[in-house]
Amino acid sequence: MEKKLGFGCMRLPLLNKEDQTSFDTDTLNKLVDTFLERGFTYFDTAYTYHGYHAEEAMRKALVERHPRASFQLATKLPLRDFKDSADMERIFNEQRTNCGVDFFDYYLLHNMGSNVYEKCRKYGAFDFVAKKKAAGKIKVVGMSFHDMPELLDEILSKYGDGLDFVQLQINYIDWEQPNVQSRRCLEIANKYNKPVIVMEPCKGGTLVNVPQEAEKLMKAYNPAASTASWALRFAASQQGVFRVLSGMNSMEQVEDNTSFMANFLPLNEEENAIIEKVTKIINEKTAVQCTACEYCTHGCPKNIPIPKYFALYNSIMRTTGSFSSQMVYYNNIAINHGKASECIGCKQCERACPQHLPITKYLNDVVEKFEKNSMIPIRK
Structure with missing residues (x-):
């Protein structure tokens, strides 16, 4: 068999x-x-x-x-x-x-x-x-x-x-x-x-x-x-x-x-x-049901590593204590990639997502968690 x-x-x-x-x-x-x-x-x-x-x-x-x-x-x-x-x-x-x-x-x-x-x-x-x-x-x-x-x-x-x-x-x-x-x-x-x-x-x-x-x-x-x-x-x-x-x-x-x-x-x-x-x-403990397939990143005009940001977001949402380590990871990734706040709302990522996630909405949630106190400047 x-x-x-x-x-x-x-x-x-x-x-x-x-x-x-x-x-x-x-x-x-x-x-x-x-x-x-x-x-x-x-x-x-x-x-x-x-x-x-x-x-x-x-x-x-x-x-x-x-x-x-x-x-x-x-x-x-x-x-x-x-x-x-x-x-x-x-x-x-x-x-x-x-x-x-x-x-x-x-x-x-x-x-x-x-x-x-x-x-x-x-x-x-x-x-x-x-x-x-x-x-x-x-x-x-x-x-x-x-x-x-x-x-x-x-x-x-x-x-x-x-x-x-x-x-x-x-x-x-x-x-x-x-x-x-x-x-x-x-x-x-x-x-x-x-x-x-x-x-x-x-x-x-x-x-x-x-x-x-x-x-x-x-x-x-x-x-x-x-x-x-x-x-x-x-x-x-x-x-x-x-x-x-x-x-x-x-x-x-x-x-x-x-x-x-x-x-x-x-x-x-x-x-x-x-x-x-x-x-x-x-x-109860997973905020964003992302599978990290990365289809969403293909052709992103701002080069935003969406699955990586969602993984960090899920990590901090599963804990009740400090999330300083996740913040460090986020800022390190953002040095060479687009930050979540750089999303222009074109939604090509949402059209590509096999999970049909409201990605732009979740990126706004990422901004709230990670960028409020971030010292990494947004590239022009």
């Missing part, structure tokens, strides 16, 4: 966290090798990941070092990036070169939502991937979806025949969140009998670094289980889910994830009850 865990390539190991293309090649090679040695085969990358260089990194770490039949490679057509029908062809051919493959095992329309849906219809994106599949350049076609269940229903009703699966953001925090609605989206996918791959099961690390009160509940039930294991098992336990992606950038993560996903066991009734309690605790 095919294993449910997939290797997500959105957060690969780096030598310099400030440089998304400074890949730690030695570590990445070891992670890939270990993942394969333990019987897992699925790797999920994308054209836009890591400053448009993740596909090349996976070619070097995976494709050039392992037999083609030993792995499954997925990548995605960037729906925000392509200009017209001809541009889709250009990007697809570039991706085959980037990845060093003749065909893709899985290929997705990337980040489908209301902001790109009409564009996809206008330029025939659904027909494009169908033709590539018919030509043998794609084995399995799908889409990653970040929007409301009503739109998912519309797309699957009109274009579902050409989609073999859907990729959804499913985790226990977003299960009932009104801006994501994981549960409802999964129900729509099941309604159309579309198998589901899960992305963001740990919500960008939020469900790994949970509040101490929540972690105590998990450890009391199973001291040996990591917080990540609870999140991945929750996602993998849902009806219709056949694979769960995890972005792994350390050997510790690979070893942990493969250990409990090798012979996957769904959550039992008692564990689900604990998840409900944990969800309540996290929701």
Whole structure:
């Protein structure tokens, strides 16, 4: 039976966290090798990941070092990036070169939502991937979806025949969140009998670094289980889910994830009850539900590192004491980046956000917390 865990390539190991293309090649090679040695085969990358260089990194770490039949490679057509029908062809051919493959095992329309849906219809994106599949350049076609269940229903009703699966953001925090609605989206996918791959099961690390009160509940039930294991098992336990992606950038993560996903066991009734309690605790202590995907920063006219500021904001909102260390981090970041107060309200970040967050509003909250007493001047 095919294993449910997939290797997500959105957060690969780096030598310099400030440089998304400074890949730690030695570590990445070891992670890939270990993942394969333990019987897992699925790797999920994308054209836009890591400053448009993740596909090349996976070619070097995976494709050039392992037999083609030993792995499954997925990548995605960037729906925000392509200009017209001809541009889709250009990007697809570039991706085959980037990845060093003749065909893709899985290929997705990337980040489908209301902001790109009409564009996809206008330029025939659904027909494009169908033709590539018919030509043998794609084995399995799908889409990653970040929007409301009503739109998912519309797309699957009109274009579902050409989609073999859907990729959804499913985790226990977003299960009932009104801006994501994981549960409802999964129900729509099941309604159309579309198998589901899960992305963001740990919500960008939020469900790994949970509040101490929540972690105590998990450890009391199973001291040996990591917080990540609870999140991945929750996602993998849902009806219709056949694979769960995890972005792994350390050997510790690979070893942990493969250990409990090798012979996957769904959550039992008692564990689900604990998840409900944990969800309540996290929701009470998390101000901004950001996954740090960084889609919002692409093209920001003021170069504002939005996810970094939100992470600092969440940190101080979880504490009741001094937040001097977070202030130091904020001021250090602001030396070479735009401050939150430099936002001009263009809202390109909000149109790009898969979580549909009111980013400009939250940036104002960041200003209130971090800039009132800051000595870093705003650049003109």
